[in-house]
Amino acid sequence: MAHTHHEPQGEELADVARATLERAGEQWTQMRAAVFGALAGFDKPASAYDLAEAVSADQGRRVAANSVYRILDVFVAANLARKVESANAYVANAHPDCVHDCIFLVCDSCGQIVHLDDDSLTRGVRSAAQDAGFTPVRPVIEVRGTCAACRRAA
Structure with missing residues (x-):
């Protein structure tokens, strides 16, 4: 059955993501926070390269796409992000406590x-x-x- 959720945004979404990741036994590092913030800021699915570029620009230092891929793998496993397979891109999951296909x-x-x-x-x-x-x-x-x-x- 289709349904809707409250869609947290901004700082509320980051707080939900951090709490979910920590409950999954993972740490909410500065780099993970930066990647999640960049991902949540895109209005379309973002590739690891898009995210590496956004985080690099924000931090004033080069961030490698392979580092972002590893973080995205953690996010997908913790239900913080979903992968759009056909586009090899990702979207932030605004309701990570709710597991649905x-x-x-x-x-x-x-x-x-x-x-x-x-x-x-x-x-x-x-x-x-x-x-x-x-x-x-x-x-x-x-x-x-x-x-x-x-x-x-x-």
């Missing part, structure tokens, strides 16, 4: 994404995988197309 609607025109939580749909995907003898961990569903704003602009 997500569906990404990806606009091929402008690059915007919409993140939906709809467990009724992903339940069917999980069931089909199990029927095939596969144990699913977390389905990733992406629907590529054109968003309403781009359709109107065309």
Whole structure:
């Protein structure tokens, strides 16, 4: 069933992320805070290179993309970020305490994404995988197309 969440932003979102990461047994370091802040500041999915560039500019020193990738792996494991597989990019998860399979609607025109939580749909995907003898961990569903704003602009 699809549902909505309170979407914390700014400092509230950083506080939620820090608390979630610490509950997962990880440390909230200055670099992790910087990467999460940069990720949360993007209005589209961001690649590790986008984030490395943003953090480098903010800190006045070069931050390597491979360092950002390692941090993103920690964030995904702790549910602080979600990976948009087809774009090899990431979005901040504004409700990390709530674990759902997500569906990404990806606009091929402008690059915007919409993140939906709809467990009724992903339940069917999980069931089909199990029927095939596969144990699913977390389905990733992406629907590529054109968003309403781009359709109107065309």
